[in-house]
Amino acid sequence: MTAETQAPHAALGLSREQCQEMYYYMLLTRRIDERLWLLQRGGKIPFVISPQGAEAAQVGAAYAFRRKHDWFTPYYRDLGVNLVAGVTPREIMLGAFARGIDPASGGKQMPSHWGNRPLNVVSGSSPVTTQLLHAVGIAQAARRKGDDVVVYTCCGEGSSNQGDFHEALNWAGVHRLPVIFMVQNNEYAISVPLEKQVAGGSVAARGLGYGMPGIEVDGQDLFAVYAAFRDAHDRARRGDGPSLIEALCVRITSHSSDDDQRRYRSSEELEALKQKDPLVRIRAYLRENGLMDEATEKTIEARISAEVDDATEWAEGQPYAEPAAALRHVYADPPGEEG
Amino acid sequence: MAVLNLVDAVRETLRQEMRRDRDVWVVGEDVGRKGGVFGATLGLFDEFGPERVQDSPLTESAIVGVGIGAALYGTKPVCEIQFADFVFPAMNQIISEAAKMRFRSNGAWTVPMVIRAPFGGGVHGGLYHSQSVEQYFTSTAGLKVVVPSTPYDAKGLLTAAVRDPDPVLFFEHKGLYRAVKSEVPDQEYVIPIGKADVKRDGSDITVITYGKTVHFCLEAAAQLEKEGYSALVLDLRTLLPLDKEAIVAAARKTGKVLIVHEAGKTHGVGAEVAALVAEECLFDLDAPVQRLCGPDVPAMPYAGPMEKFFMLSPSICLEAMRKLAQF
Numbered sequence: 001m002t003a004e005t006q007a008p009h010a011a012l013g014l015s016r017e018q019c020q021e022m023y024y025y026m027l028l029t030r031r032i033d034e035r036l037w038l039l040q041r042g043g044k045i046p047f048v049i050s051p052q053g054a055e056a057a058q059v060g061a062a063y064a065f066r067r068k069h070d071w072f073t074p075y076y077r078d079l080g081v082n083l084v085a086g087v088t089p090r091e092i093m094l095g096a097f098a099r100g101i102d103p104a105s106g107g108k109q110m111p112s113h114w115g116n117r118p119l120n121v122v123s124g125s126s127p128v129t130t131q132l133l134h135a136v137g138i139a140q141a142a143r144r145k146g147d148d149v150v151v152y153t154c155c156g157e158g159s160s161n162q163g164d165f166h167e168a169l170n171w172a173g174v175h176r177l178p179v180i181f182m183v184q185n186n187e188y189a190i191s192v193p194l195e196k197q198v199a200g201g202s203v204a205a206r207g208l209g210y211g212m213p214g215i216e217v218d219g220q221d222l223f224a225v226y227a228a229f230r231d232a233h234d235r236a237r238r239g240d241g242p243s244l245i246e247a248l249c250v251r252i253t254s255h256s257s258d259d260d261q262r263r264y265r266s267s268e269e270l271e272a273l274k275q276k277d278p279l280v281r282i283r284a285y286l287r288e289n290g291l292m293d294e295a296t297e298k299t300i301e302a303r304i305s306a307e308v309d310d311a312t313e314w315a316e317g318q319p320y321a322e323p324a325a326a327l328r329h330v331y332a333d334p335p336g337e338e339g
Numbered sequence: 340m341a342v343l344n345l346v347d348a349v350r351e352t353l354r355q356e357m358r359r360d361r362d363v364w365v366v367g368e369d370v371g372r373k374g375g376v377f378g379a380t381l382g383l384f385d386e387f388g389p390e391r392v393q394d395s396p397l398t399e400s401a402i403v404g405v406g407i408g409a410a411l412y413g414t415k416p417v418c419e420i421q422f423a424d425f426v427f428p429a430m431n432q433i434i435s436e437a438a439k440m441r442f443r444s445n446g447a448w449t450v451p452m453v454i455r456a457p458f459g460g461g462v463h464g465g466l467y468h469s470q471s472v473e474q475y476f477t478s479t480a481g482l483k484v485v486v487p488s489t490p491y492d493a494k495g496l497l498t499a500a501v502r503d504p505d506p507v508l509f510f511e512h513k514g515l516y517r518a519v520k521s522e523v524p525d526q527e528y529v530i531p532i533g534k535a536d537v538k539r540d541g542s543d544i545t546v547i548t549y550g551k552t553v554h555f556c557l558e559a560a561a562q563l564e565k566e567g568y569s570a571l572v573l574d575l576r577t578l579l580p581l582d583k584e585a586i587v588a589a590a591r592k593t594g595k596v597l598i599v600h601e602a603g604k605t606h607g608v609g610a611e612v613a614a615l616v617a618e619e620c621l622f623d624l625d626a627p628v629q630r631l632c633g634p635d636v637p638a639m640p641y642a643g644p645m646e647k648f649f650m651l652s653p654s655i656c657l658e659a660m661r662k663l664a665q666f
Contacts, residue, residue, distance in 0.1 A: 170396055
């Protein structure tokens with residue numbers, strides 16, 4: 001069978017097990033997020049910001065990186081990226097419940113402000129796009145130390161208008177740094193649609209001006225995204241510099257739990273989103289290509305259900321940090337007084 | 340021991356730290372072959388090469404943001420902002436990112452970096468090459484803010500800043516770069532961040548200051564001595580964290596406090612120092628706390644006479660010090 005006639009996953013050399021693993025991460029991302037919404041609506045946690053509609057883009061992208069080796073400066077919707085990078089459902093729930101042993105911030109930050117030192121997932125903030133410059137600095141420092149590291153960084157299409165976006169791409173382009181800039185274009189920056197955000201209509205096209213390939217990919221197509229990132233990862237490791245990849249996604253949920261998108265999106269538009277669900281698409285693909293039978297699908301669903309239940313119950317049972325922990329970690333403790 | 344001016348001391352300290360630690364590198368606009376617009380990195384490019392003495396694109400937010408990333412990875416960036424007036428595009432990276440990284444990650448991620456910037460007026464720099472910007476940072480916990488007034492202090496404090504585990508803003512007064520010289524030991528030494536220095540001891544009044552006005556006040560104190568009044572001059576050296584112990588001790592010693600700085604008065608560093616003295620030393624005071632500062636206008640005008648009007652001077656300081664001594 002030639003590459004032209006092979007199914008996309010086979011052309012990429014992905015095994016049945018790998019395809020099932022990618023599906024597992026996509027579904028895990030979805031089910032954790034759905035649980036967070038339930039917890040938020042039930043008054044157990046104050047806030048959710050959602051990756052729904054971007055699961056294929058996130059898992060496809062992150063799957064091209066090396067866990068505990070490459071570095072990540074993700075954006076707030078990147079639940080799927082975090083999971084593939086190795087963050088556990090329990091750790092995600094610790095962040096959602098703002099518990100004291102939350103590895104991202106010890107309960108200091110809002111949920112989805114990721115961070116996991118052992119996994120090279122850098123702490124993020126709420127002002128958007130600042131993390132793109134951190135990715136560039138990480139790549140530069142890694143290269144100077146002679147380390148074979150590729151850096152993942154990401155923002156939304158709205159954020160691609162921030163100055164830091166352009167400064168980061170330009171710097172990475174000038175120095176040919178091993179950074180992959182992902183833009184998850186979900187067509188809305190809270191309520192403002194793409195045409196009011198991005199002149200020219202294409203974020204990918206901006207790559208050309210910064211001396212790097214700007215690639216547009218169907219963000220609902222898991223294997224197309226993976227292929228684009230694997231190529232970009234290869235380029236970065238070869239010393240051929242950065243890439244900009246714009247994944248065309250959808251945003252199925254409102255911007256966050258504090259938003260109601262029915263105020264600015266028509267019911268027809270919202271209804272049409274159901275046809276664009278990347279989970280529906282990957283399930284059909286796996287079935288059609290004989291990669292996942294009904295029993296396997298049920299097994300994966302059951303495994304995830306148990307993991308999400310366990311993570312929720314376990315994390316909710318963990319204590320908050322002492323209130324006075326609000327005063328800790330402003331500066332390094334003086335030598336001899338650490339801890 | 341060599342006699343160095345302040346910009347020489349900065350450069351020799353960078354050289355010393357870069358020789359000592361391979362992870363230390365400098366980045367900024369024109370810091371490479373040109374050696375910086377003030378010569379603070381002159382010769383470093385030839386010794387350490389373009390990877391460690393890196394000319395940046397003209398993008399201040401990136402100079403700091405890339406520095407943060409490099410610090411997260413374990414290197415020690417010394418970022419140069421060409422003029423302190425141009426630090427504002429980098430404010431988000433400094434305030435939202437560098438200052439909060441350790442806190443927000445509960446100590447998991449840290450940003451040991453130095454951001455150097457020449458500041459201050461009296462050099463025909465107009466609005467945008469003359470500002471004192473320290474007060475925009477001194478209310479931000481998570482940062483350290485250092486202002487040396489002598490070449491000797493510059494070396495010891497910059498050595499401490501490069502080795503510090505947290506982000507340090509290091510402001511160098513342009514008017515001191517070549518105007519003051521002092522003996523600077525060849526060997527390494529550290530002046531701890533957070534420690535003020537009594538530049539002149541005295542018993543009648545206490546002047547608390549930093550930066551270029553330290554020299555104005557010392558000159559004025561010498562004159563005041565001839566008039567029979569003895570002035571203690573305390574150089575803060577670090578503005579965040581303030582050396583509260585030294586401030587309180589200096590205030591108590593004379594009971595009369597004058598705070599002097601080139602930056603505007605309203606919400607300036609002097610306001611915090613005055614509040615501290617009021618909290619801790621009210622019953623030791625023999626006069627109201629006084630402040631002598633730059634005018635509360637947006638920035639320093641360009642034309643010579645207006646610039647001169649804006650700037651403090653030894654004679655203006657002497658007048659304020661004499662008035663307080665005679666109170």
